[in-house]
Amino acid sequence: MYDKEEVTRVREAKERWEETTVQQALARFPERYETFTTVSGQPIRRLYTPDDVADMDYLRDLGMPGEYPFTRGPYPTMYRGRLWTMRMFAGFGTAEETNRRFKYLLAEGETGLSIAFDLPTLYGYDTDAPEAEGEFGKCGVAVSSLRDMEILLDGIPLDKITTSMTINSPAAVIWAMYIIAAEKRGIPRRQLGGTIQNDILKEYIAQKEYIFPPEPSMRLVVDTIEFAANEMPRWHPISISGYHIREAGSTAVQELAFTLADGFTYVEAALERGLDIDSFAPRLSFFFNVHNDFFEEIAKFRAARRIWAREMREKYGAKNPRSWTLRFHAQTAGCTLTAQQPENNVVRVAIQALAAVLGGAQSLHTNSMDEALALPSELAVRIALRTQQIIAHETGVTNTIDPLGGSFYVESLTNTMESQAYDYFRKIDALGGVIPAIEKGFFQQEIAEAAFQYQMEVDAKRRIIVGVNEYVEDTPMEIPLLEMDPQGYERQVARLREVRRTRDNREVLKALREVRRAARNGTNLMYPILDAVAAYATLGEIMGVLREEFGEWEEPAWF
Amino acid sequence: MANRKIRVLVAKPGLDGHDRGAKVVARALRDAGFEVIYTGIRQTPEAIVEAAAQEDVDVIGLSILSGAHMALVPKIMRLLKERGMDDVLVLVGGIIPDEDVPKLKALGVKGVFGPGTLTQDIIDFICRELGLETMPAMAAAQS
Amino acid sequence: MHLPDAVDTLISLAREGDMRALARLISVVENDGTQARQVVERLFPHTGRAHIVGITGAPGTGKSTLVNAMARVYRQRGHRVGIIAIDPTSPFSGGALLGDRVRMRDLVGDPGVFIRSMATRGSLGGLAHATDDVVLILDAMGYERILIETVGVGQAEVDIAASAHTVIVVEAPGLGDDVQAIKAGVLEIADIFVVNKADREGADRTFLALQTMLGLGPRRVQHHGRTMTVHEEAPAPDRAWTPPILKTVATRGEGVDAVVDAVEQHREHLRTTHEGQRREEIRIRRELYRILQDALLSRLMERLPPSSLDEVIQQVTSRSVDPYTAAQQLIARAETQPVTR
Structure with a gap:
């Protein structure tokens, strides 16, 4: 990108500067640390110059937005054409309460829905299952049957709005509930737009909300990818997620590498099923964390787009440019929120959100300041949403595409993270691929190690966390927390019992038999699951059949 | 009891699988010289109390991020009391609203640690509650 | 009720079935020399009934899962089961992370199973210092089958041969090209080989490699080469025991019945030949050595x-x-x- 001789001149000038100007300054004022690193421990130089990106070839490595390799952005006009989708992850208590929260958020200017389910739902248990004790509605909304889904989506324009659902092990069942609820309102499935997270690999790697062993889990994922390719052209059947890998304590490079490795694994599994790559690859989507280290995050997003494009085109032979583009949702990092001085979280979230926008996100959730304490209150959610609106409309960062492109530092960091991701790909390959690496605890140990190192740095104050290990105040700040409907659990259980009493139970048993048959004979499970959901079989009943057929997974303790 | 080791059970009751904090704390306690029994995610209150009894632990550390603490902790404390194990030091870590802290303490929980807690604070707390002069690793180095 | 301190009271409570008193007795022998002696003295007359099974093998072979599955089979057959799961003590801090219970959650709530995690506390042979004393306590408390899961790291797993009646060496495919037991030098101590994760690619290769290896040196194996390292002489057994090689998928319980059958056959073999007597002598000899070493060292230090x-x-x-x-x-x-x- 630069003239060789010019780079040499720059290098010489920098060496001279280090030896003279810098040395003189250091003699008087030593730097604050011996080494400077990103929040992930990536060493950072004092100054970046053309010398650091001398090997870069603009057209090969960056190109134009909306064109291969998409480093600068997946779309030709980016935010000048359309802003990112402001999609606030929401859900708590009963379907009624969450439905009210959805309507509130839409009224306040949110442009897409994102449903959080409670833990029993995430593990495929009905609200009244013994395993669900104490967990109802705590981390999201409880959905045990189609009836709950109908109430949850009541009055929401499903033909106009897209919906993201954070659901993994039971993704097929919850998706089926969404589809049937829409169809009962006369909206055909082909018109429905949205995303199911459905990324089971990162559950084994990081979040641990798995149910079945990897093999049947992957089969279910491929069933949904196949179903979407055939029946749901506007739906993303998977959101390949680094968010939870990062929350579990990984570094930015680990998040990047492990997420993309998961993505390749899904691609290979779908190819193995016999699907044509361009029939499903354009509908794969991604979900990344956006953490505190501003430039590292931006570089991560840019590297992700470039790696994905190259691998999809060169390795997997995709022909459709839409198969090459990595599009992602971002969420500000929950693990950076502090319980101490929670108002400070507003500032953290704003800076993280800005990094997501400068990194070219298609969709964004901003965390609420109170989430280190409880589920977000309406006030806290509103400030979080307003943060996005301020970035979109007041800061001017949306006026041009990839404004940090060409920054010596950002480009150099993008290149470094890309090459470190490839180092990880080689390690994973050497272990036999993602699933064997999961079974050997590779990712789990890498992440646990990074999480521990980070905590030790905070403990030792080598990293300052404002309000936690520095600028500490004894008087806690008071913020109002969300109050949930105290009768919610009883109402939910009463509704569930009524569903079980009033449905046609012969129909349910027949449908569950079909689910079992498909589980055994390997045909696509989505069809019998849709029938079972339509007959008001509950989540716990359908997942119970699959638990019996597939068995349950447990992992050893890796540290 | 020259060789007496302090034994700590680290457990995650309920369904939430976010084991980052539990594992970081378990490792930090190991490095401070404690014997840590890690029982993993998705533990029932009964399983936790049974493990604590069989392992004869001095301390139980519970990590709960799902918000289910007000359902799970009272049950664990009741089971401990039924078995005469209310002399075991119980700590809770996770996402715990301020207003629940006094309720947990009233149940007999001695320490509550939220996000942003330094591991050294937990170690110091355990040493103080158990009347240790230094953390076990230091004591071992000095003996 | 809080637990009393007196050993005698703890023993009578434990013999009445108080799980906590039993757990505290174990802590006593782990922690303290003089009281440990008292416990052993009191309980020794009640011991000698349990069959002690050592389970060793490299990390990742699925030892904990196999122990879990074996305990379930033994429970179905009506035996009470004690489990000792050993993990290493950190040489730097003296602390330890004991994580084996994670794979044993099936056994929760069964009063016929007692699980104890132990740290090696400076012992190097793959067992914890007080393992034999803890075995003795569990034996005295009526646990009829005692499963000891060793650390499974490194070269020094041979102690289990002297502590257990039956040693199971666990292998699994996919951990590298070699049979792990050879690397670890534990081939000779095996009474039973288990190829776990037998549904995985490469399981047949591991199985064949073991067969070949045993075929090359059957006499050494039959003569229990480990005794040669403990003793100078190697007395010929009256009837040879050929270590069977068994396949399991412990996560699904497949093949585990056969492993338990093999343990019981080996137990019968020990009972009906001089081999059992001889092993018991080795076990007691080693235990005496250990006690003597400890006693002499502390007398010296005093x-x-x-x-x-x-x-x-x-x-x-x-x-x-x-x-x-x-x-x-x-x-x-x-x-x-x-x-x-």
Whole structure:
């Protein structure tokens, strides 16, 4: 990108500067640390110059937005054409309460829905299952049957709005509930737009909300990818997620590498099923964390787009440019929120959100300041949403595409993270691929190690966390927390019992038999699951059949 | 009891699988010289109390991020009391609203640690509650 | 009710079935020399009934899962099961992370199963220092089958051969090209081989590799080469035991019945040949050695001023005296000194 001789001149000038100007300054004022690193421990130089990106070839490595390799952005006009989708992850208590929260958020200017389910739902248990004790509605909304889904989506324009659902092990069942609820309102499935997270690999790697062993889990994922390719052209059947890998304590490079490795694994599994790559690859989507280290995050997003494009085109032979583009949702990092001085979280979230926008996100959730304490209150959610609106409309960062492109530092960091991701790909390959690496605890140990190192740095104050290990105040700040409907659990259980009493139970048993048959004979499970959901079989009943057929997974303790 | 080791059970009751904090704390306690029994995610209150009894632990550390603490902790404390194990030091870590802290303490929980807690604070707390002069690793180095 | 401190009270509570008293007795033998002695003295007459099974193998072979599955089979057959799961103590901090219970959650709530995690606490042979005493307690409390899961790391797993009646060496495919037991030097101590994760690619290869290996040196195996390392002579058994090689998928319980059958056959073999008697003698010999070593060492230390060891360590560190001479000097000094504390 630069003239060789010019780079040499720059290098010489920098060496001279280090030896003279810098040395003189250091003699008087030593730097604050011996080494400077990103929040992930990536060493950072004092100054970046053309010398650091001398090997870069603009057209090969960056190109134009909306064109291969998409480093600068997946779309030709980016935010000048359309802003990112402001999609606030929401859900708590009963379907009624969450439905009210959805309507509130839409009224306040949110442009897409994102449903959080409670833990029993995430593990495929009905609200009244013994395993669900104490967990109802705590981390999201409880959905045990189609009836709950109908109430949850009541009055929401499903033909106009897209919906993201954070659901993994039971993704097929919850998706089926969404589809049937829409169809009962006369909206055909082909018109429905949205995303199911459905990324089971990162559950084994990081979040641990798995149910079945990897093999049947992957089969279910491929069933949904196949179903979407055939029946749901506007739906993303998977959101390949680094968010939870990062929350579990990984570094930015680990998040990047492990997420993309998961993505390749899904691609290979779908190819193995016999699907044509361009029939499903354009509908794969991604979900990344956006953490505190501003430039590292931006570089991560840019590297992700470039790696994905190259691998999809060169390795997997995709022909459709839409198969090459990595599009992602971002969420500000929950693990950076502090319980101490929670108002400070507003500032953290704003800076993280800005990094997501400068990194070219298609969709964004901003965390609420109170989430280190409880589920977000309406006030806290509103400030979080307003943060996005301020970035979109007041800061001017949306006026041009990839404004940090060409920054010596950002480009150099993008290149470094890309090459470190490839180092990880080689390690994973050497272990036999993602699933064997999961079974050997590779990712789990890498992440646990990074999480521990980070905590030790905070403990030792080598990293300052404002309000936690520095600028500490004894008087806690008071913020109002969300109050949930105290009768919610009883109402939910009463509704569930009524569903079980009033449905046609012969129909349910027949449908569950079909689910079992498909589980055994390997045909696509989505069809019998849709029938079972339509007959008001509950989540716990359908997942119970699959638990019996597939068995349950447990992992050893890796540290 | 020259060789007496302090034994700590680290457990995650309920369904939430976010084991980052539990594992970081378990490792930090190991490095401070404690014997840590890690029982993993998705533990029932009964399983936790049974493990604590069989392992004869001095301390139980519970990590709960799902918000289910007000359902799970009272049950664990009741089971401990039924078995005469209310002399075991119980700590809770996770996402715990301020207003629940006094309720947990009233149940007999001695320490509550939220996000942003330094591991050294937990170690110091355990040493103080158990009347240790230094953390076990230091004591071992000095003996 | 909080637990009493007196060993006698703990013992009677434990014999009445109080799980906590039993757990506390184990802590007592883990922690304290004099009280440990008291516990062993009291309980020894009630021991000798349990069959002790050692389970060893490299990390990742699925030892904990196999132990879990074996315990379930034994429970179905009506036996009470004690489990000792051992993990290493950190040499730096003296702390330990004991994570084996994670794979044993199926056994929760069964009063016929007692699980105890132990740290090695400085012992190097793959077992914890007080393992034999803990086995003794569990034996005395009526646990009929005691499963010991060793650390499974490194070269030094041979202690289990002296502590257990039956040693199971676990292998699994996909951990590298070699049979792990050879690397670890535990081939000779196996009474039973288990190829776990037998549904995985490469399981047949592991199975064949083991067969070949045993075919090459059957006489050594049959003669229990491990005894040669403990003893100088290798007495011929009256009837040879050929270690079977069994396949399991422990996560699904497949093949585990056959493993338990093999353990029971080996138990019968030990009972009906001189081999059992001989092993018991080896076990007791080793235990006596250990107790003698501990007792002599503490007697020696009692006769030395507290600072003398540190002084000698300094001298050796500065190379002014070699460790053998230093040890001789310490012994000589102790022999001439009255008890100082």
